[in-house]
Amino acid sequence: MYGCGMSLTHALLGLLAVQPRSGYELTKAFETDLGRYAWQAGHTSIYPELGKLAERGLVEVTAEGARGSKTYTVTDAGRAELRTWLMAPPTGQGKVRNEQVLRMFMLSALDPADAVVVLERIAESTAQQADVLRAIREDAGPVEPGPEGFGQLAAEYGLRQFEAVHSWAQWAIEQLTAPART
């Protein structure tokens, strides 16, 4: 009945479940952690999708502000839909598409010397990004349930992700630079 691009639908519902926002604010949200690790979307997908969501009664416009801005709020039906999606048992595999990871997978196609150069860049960049997130974590207090905790769970996820990739890159460099076997 509906297409299977349900992920944007639920990303929007999830964001609005935390707090009502305008399309513009939602667009900004996709430019931070969310878009970096989980799901990308530009305003050209978001505005039409909000329209469809409103038609289906999952969200509604609860305020119109300056410059024609419209604040959307999730309805009870929207919350129910979001919960159903989140609580549903994982169906094998979800869609995965990550250009950075693809680059890592393709590394073996390079001369080992070139691969090491790329891996060193990865190691450096992940270390830096992890440092940034560690600094952010120090500034924040303990995680609280609800809206406040939203960014903290994500930040911690990102941090552990970067640490894992960093240690993997170092391991890979070691493997490639180890003395060749007899």
Place this chain on the structure above:
Amino acid sequence: MYGCGMSLTHALLGLLAVQPRSGYELTKAFETDLGRYAWQAGHTSIYPELGKLAERGLVEVTAEGARGSKTYTVTDAGRAELRTWLMAPPTGQGKVRNEQVLRMFMLSALDPADAVVVLERIAESTAQQADVLRAIREDAGPVEPGPEGFGQLAAEYGLRQFEAVHSWAQWAIEQLTAPART
């Protein structure tokens, strides 16, 4: 000039750089680690893309076997294109789309009790998947450069990924079940 869906192009080039394969074999490759962590693609994208790649002179058909199978081999131009892409400095952010990660980001929109249920499922499933990869690692020897090492780098990446998500999920459960603040 060309669309920006360059990632499938390079995924195919990378796979063929390791060894010549048919479209069918390439399709199979996308069903394993590659498709699980890095980039998904079905045969309906792969066959047309191979045609375009051949037109651009990046790959060529070097053998035709039983049942109409065509074996593609990467050309020097294709190798050069792949190297350029891999060695290019990361352009801000690549495309990211991961439904599982999106679910994790949306968890804060749930009651803490529901969130813990989902997190426990994640912790269990990542632990299992990590075990599978650890078993595979034990069976393989040390990593060698070249085609043989291809899958091992990927498997190790996946393993560290699962371990990171597992430990994150456990941390998140602790945060959510910790005694509420005063």
Place this chain on the structure above:
DNA sequence: TTTCGACATGTCGAGTTTGACATGTATGGT
């Protein structure tokens, strides 16, 4: 010998995504 499943390639249409284009408003600096 016939039938089943894995091998192997392909097209098509409906839906999704994306960059380019278009429009207009409020704010702050000069």
Place this chain on the structure above:
DNA sequence: ACCATACATGTCAAACTCGACATGTCGAAA
């Protein structure tokens, strides 16, 4: 007063994705 910038929403065409459909081969077991 003017200008740049951030705010804010939207359309459109081109490209891309993906499931459904279509076709045919080869080997092995029943």
